[in-house]
Amino acid sequence: MQTKRMTFPGHWLPYALLAPQVIITLIFFIWPAGQAMYQSLLREDAFGLKTTFVGLENFARLFRDGAYLNSLSVTAVFAIGTTLLSMSVALLLASTVNRMIRSRSTYTTLLVWPYAIAPAIAGVLWWFIFHPSIGVIPYVLDMVGYDWNHRTSGADAMLLVVFAAAWKQISYNFLFFLAGLQSIPQSLIEAAAIDGASPFKRFWTIVFPLLTPTTFFLMVVNVVYAMFDTFGIIHATTEGGPSQATNTLVYKVYSDGFVGLNLGSSAAQSVILMAIVVALTIVQFRYIERRVNY
Amino acid sequence: MASITLEGLKKTYGGNVDAVKGIDLSIEDGEFVVLVGPSGCGKSTLLRMVAGLESITQGTLKIGDRVVNRLEPAERDIAMVFQNYALYPHMTVYNNLAYGLKNRKFNREQIEARVQTAARMLEITDFLQRKPRQLSGGQRQRVAMGRALVRDPAAFLLDEPLSNLDAKLRVQMRVEIKQLQRRLKTTSLYVTHDQLEAMTLGDRLVVLNGGQIEQVGTPMEIYARPASMFVAGFIGSPAMNMLPLDYLHVQGSGALLHDLPENTDTVGIRPDDMLLQAPDSPHFTVEATLVLFEAAGAESHLYVQLADSEQPTVIRTSGQPPVSEGDTLTLHIAREAIHPFNSASGKRTGG
Amino acid sequence: MVENRPWANVFAHLMLIGGVALVVFPVYIAIVASTQAPGDLLRGSLPMWPGSHGWENYKAMWSTGLSRAGAPPAGQMLWNSFVMAMAITVGKLSISLLSAFAIVYFRFRFRMFFFWLIFITLMLPVEVRIIPTYQVVADLSMLNSFAGLSIPLIASATATFLFRQFFMTVPEEMLEAARVDGAGPLKFFKDILMPLSITNIAALFVIMFIYGWNQYLWPLLITTDPDYYTIVMGIQRMTSEENPQWHLIMAAVVLAALPPVLVILFMQRLFVKGLTETEK
Numbered sequence: 001m002q003t004k005r006m007t008f009p010g011h012w013l014p015y016a017l018l019a020p021q022v023i024i025t026l027i028f029f030i031w032p033a034g035q036a037m038y039q040s041l042l043r044e045d046a047f048g049l050k051t052t053f054v055g056l057e058n059f060a061r062l063f064r065d066g067a068y069l070n071s072l073s074v075t076a077v078f079a080i081g082t083t084l085l086s087m088s089v090a091l092l093l094a095s096t097v098n099r100m101i102r103s104r105s106t107y108t109t110l111l112v113w114p115y116a117i118a119p120a121i122a123g124v125l126w127w128f129i130f131h132p133s134i135g136v137i138p139y140v141l142d143m144v145g146y147d148w149n150h151r152t153s154g155a156d157a158m159l160l161v162v163f164a165a166a167w168k169q170i171s172y173n174f175l176f177f178l179a180g181l182q183s184i185p186q187s188l189i190e191a192a193a194i195d196g197a198s199p200f201k202r203f204w205t206i207v208f209p210l211l212t213p214t215t216f217f218l219m220v221v222n223v224v225y226a227m228f229d230t231f232g233i234i235h236a237t238t239e240g241g242p243s244q245a246t247n248t249l250v251y252k253v254y255s256d257g258f259v260g261l262n263l264g265s266s267a268a269q270s271v272i273l274m275a276i277v278v279a280l281t282i283v284q285f286r287y288i289e290r291r292v293n294y
Numbered sequence: 295m296a297s298i299t300l301e302g303l304k305k306t307y308g309g310n311v312d313a314v315k316g317i318d319l320s321i322e323d324g325e326f327v328v329l330v331g332p333s334g335c336g337k338s339t340l341l342r343m344v345a346g347l348e349s350i351t352q353g354t355l356k357i358g359d360r361v362v363n364r365l366e367p368a369e370r371d372i373a374m375v376f377q378n379y380a381l382y383p384h385m386t387v388y389n390n391l392a393y394g395l396k397n398r399k400f401n402r403e404q405i406e407a408r409v410q411t412a413a414r415m416l417e418i419t420d421f422l423q424r425k426p427r428q429l430s431g432g433q434r435q436r437v438a439m440g441r442a443l444v445r446d447p448a449a450f451l452l453d454e455p456l457s458n459l460d461a462k463l464r465v466q467m468r469v470e471i472k473q474l475q476r477r478l479k480t481t482s483l484y485v486t487h488d489q490l491e492a493m494t495l496g497d498r499l500v501v502l503n504g505g506q507i508e509q510v511g512t513p514m515e516i517y518a519r520p521a522s523m524f525v526a527g528f529i530g531s532p533a534m535n536m537l538p539l540d541y542l543h544v545q546g547s548g549a550l551l552h553d554l555p556e557n558t559d560t561v562g563i564r565p566d567d568m569l570l571q572a573p574d575s576p577h578f579t580v581e582a583t584l585v586l587f588e589a590a591g592a593e594s595h596l597y598v599q600l601a602d603s604e605q606p607t608v609i610r611t612s613g614q615p616p617v618s619e620g621d622t623l624t625l626h627i628a629r630e631a632i633h634p635f636n637s638a639s640g641k642r643t644g645g
Numbered sequence: 646m647v648e649n650r651p652w653a654n655v656f657a658h659l660m661l662i663g664g665v666a667l668v669v670f671p672v673y674i675a676i677v678a679s680t681q682a683p684g685d686l687l688r689g690s691l692p693m694w695p696g697s698h699g700w701e702n703y704k705a706m707w708s709t710g711l712s713r714a715g716a717p718p719a720g721q722m723l724w725n726s727f728v729m730a731m732a733i734t735v736g737k738l739s740i741s742l743l744s745a746f747a748i749v750y751f752r753f754r755f756r757m758f759f760f761w762l763i764f765i766t767l768m769l770p771v772e773v774r775i776i777p778t779y780q781v782v783a784d785l786s787m788l789n790s791f792a793g794l795s796i797p798l799i800a801s802a803t804a805t806f807l808f809r810q811f812f813m814t815v816p817e818e819m820l821e822a823a824r825v826d827g828a829g830p831l832k833f834f835k836d837i838l839m840p841l842s843i844t845n846i847a848a849l850f851v852i853m854f855i856y857g858w859n860q861y862l863w864p865l866l867i868t869t870d871p872d873y874y875t876i877v878m879g880i881q882r883m884t885s886e887e888n889p890q891w892h893l894i895m896a897a898v899v900l901a902a903l904p905p906v907l908v909i910l911f912m913q914r915l916f917v918k919g920l921t922e923t924e925k
Contacts, residue, residue: 004817006348007750008829014751020744021740025765028781028797032778036776092660096657103658108913112913117902120880124880125898128674128891128895170668228770235865253776270775274774346824368827374821374825381822382819393826393828397832441822
């Protein structure tokens with residue numbers, strides 16, 4: 001890795017400059033992560049009196065545990081649903097805004113602010129408008145004969161958290177799609193128009209392929225977001241229910257560890273999540289490297 | 295003010311790449327020395343070693359009587375003008391000039407006086423409160439000069455300071471730099487790849503190639519007696535024409551060539567020394583076909599194909615001779631215009 | 646655009662207005678709800694227009710809170726959120742600037758080791774190592790304190806990388822000129838590097854502030870004392886009681902969302918810059 005052509009001489013100064021960051025990292029990141037790995041190999045008895053080393057038993061149990069496997073599939077459905085919904089709405093809006101000249105910045109302003117809203121707050125907002133007895137949307141759905149109740153229906157609950165998570169993420173995806181669209185040379189689109197392609201065809205044959213790097217990047221970011229940043233949405237609304245229907249992996253780490261006090265299992269789940277984050281980060285960096293090489 | 299002495303100065307990168315391969319040079323107090331050479335010849339590295347921006351692998355560097363090898367740039371009492379000016383973009387022109395003085399704990403009045411003097415000298419008084427981005431290229435160049443000037447250092451080090459200017463400004467600033475240096479009599483070391491800039495500015499030139507000195511001398515010494523084929527090709531534009539000695543034997547009158555120094559196998563002839571009219575002194579004649587005629591106003595360049603030779607050759611004449619492309623020309627080359635070289639060593643023969 | 650068909654433009658505007666409506670809808674509902682009288686929400690149909698009880702609802706929320714649900718006044722929670730967000734932001738920016746400076750402008754032993762050490766934190770969101778981190782904070786007696794709320798969230802590989810990237814683009818000659826001008830490392834950092842980084846710092850400030858303000862899981866875990874509740878987690882406490890007072894909760898929701906939304910609206914340029922650059 002490079003430094004500057006010329007650097008400062010200094011024996012202790014660089015270490016002093018790095019010290020705050022390194023100390024915090026060691027205490028609050030590396031040590032707890034190590035602890036999680038260590039604890040994942042232990043089991044406490046029911047009274048928390050005796051701890052025994054059980055090797056990979058905690059992991060083996062997880063993959064035999066129907067609740068954990070359910071949580072994996074819930075997370076997959078949630079992440080894919082959120083990513084698809086949020087990205088497609090964002091792409092539609094971004095490509096439309098990109099047509100505009102005078103009103104572009106106004107629409108952008110009106111569309112970006114939900115980024116500022118905390119996931120937990122987004123959850124409460126959607127929880128409220130979908131509230132079975134006082135919410136606006138169940139009222140409307142009732143008129144068409146659908147009895148919405150996310151307290152009893154797992155599908156309704158999943159839809160609710162997907163809506164809340166996707167809604168909050170639209171602004172992020174919108175900004176990156178808009179930036180991606182603006183970096184496509186206008187001359188390419190004009191050339192396609194001269195070649196006789198209709199606007200619709202131009203989008204699918206020219207614009208969308210050229211957006212692939214942005215799309216791929218956003219897919220990774222959205223999956224990471226749905227997996228790790230949506231704890232607040234789940235916790236503030238469904239709390240994993242009804243009957244585990246929205247119990248995502250991150251929420252399960254919390255509820256097994258803090259509510260169920262099953263530390264060994266919770267730690268093993270943490271370790272699996274860390275492995276997933278590492279894998280996603282590597283994918284993301286691979287992709288960035290490739291993008292740089294274009 | 296001070297002299298600068300370089301003794302066996304070497305720079306090696308990564309253990310085996312020699313950028314500067316042992317330079318001995320002494321620059322007198324008040325002298326204007328230009329380091330000139332093609333890119334990659336080590337001229338900038340050498341200047342940066344003097345500045346203290348590159349470490350010295352081997353050798354001794356003295357500014358005045360002090361050995362400064364291990365001193366910080368700020369302790370060497372030098373000032374530097376960078377190719378891209380390196381003005382601090384967030385500071386006003388005034389603060390750009392004052393920054394080095396502030397760091398050296400000058401008091402407010404001294405700073406004010408020095409900045410004002412430098413600004414007057416460079417005619418940038420009106421811009422003192424502006425930021426660098428509000429200035430034109432030429433004005434920025436002046437500020438960069440000013441930043442060196444206010445310090446009143448023992449030596450100025452200038453690293454291609456004019457190469458970011460357009461052609462017209464470059465000539466104007468070249469003249470101003472020369473006048474300024476004459477007036478201040480500050481020892482100056484100037485790096486450029488432009489041979490014309492080197493010729494016009496320097497009291498002495500140091501021609502560098504591949505990390506070594508090819509020749510040191512006044513501009514006219516170097517022009518009149520290039521010490522190597524490299525120098526001959528580098529100084530002077532268009533470049534000197536090189537011909538195998540045998541070619542003159544066959545084509546010209548061999549009688550004039552027996553007194554050339556031993557080992558001569560190549561001769562160099564400047565484009566101005568290939569004449570369309572025969573001179574009075576002893577000379578050769580060669581036949582050539584005019585391939586391309588380039589009129590440049592006061593002078594013309596004639597690209598010719600010598601008879602029975604593949605060597606591309608250029609002639610420079612004043613005005614516009616009455617010739618047209620495709621003509622066969624007879625060229626006259628005076629005996630004293632011939633520069634003798636040995637192609638194996640690349641050196642001038644006969645010392 | 647290549648063509649200009651009037652009907653296409655109308656359609657596009659309609660679609661965008663629909664999009665904006667979709668984005669605004671939940672917040673509009675919250676504003677409407679927050680202006681109703683206590684009983685109005687329970688009649689089974691939410692009014693479509695703001696009511697006349699906004700002032701008293703917001704006043705009640707701001708200064709009294711929902712003591713029955715164990716939530717302190719929103720004014721105090723907002724202040725806590727602000728202190729936490731500022732501490733996280735300033736902390737992240739300071740330590741990231743310093744470490745990026747060390748990594749770019751010095752050569753020293755174990756430089757790569759430290760670089761990777763910082764890099765790893767990028768991969769460990771607080772959510773995945775929540776219990777051991779909680780234990781560390783508890784062992785250090787940092788529960789129920791602003792230090793506990795902010796310091797564990799301060800280390801930031803993202804900001805360090807961004808500053809490193811930026812420092813690499815600062816022309817080499819800036820450092821060289823400064824050294825010829827007699828500036829040492831700290832002087833160079835203060836006089837040259839910091840002023841040059843000011844736009845980047847501001848852009849990152851916006852992103853980090855929103856990140857800090859919106860923290861949820863962390864304050865939820867380490868604050869049991871209502872004096873340290875932040876607004877975002879406080880709202881969850883209010884919704885989880887038996888008969889939630891939605892008109893007051895929605896007032897709190899609007900109050901919680903307002904500061905970061907205002908930051909984005911007023912600093913949109915910096916926000917966009919910060920967002921797009923932290924993700925590169």
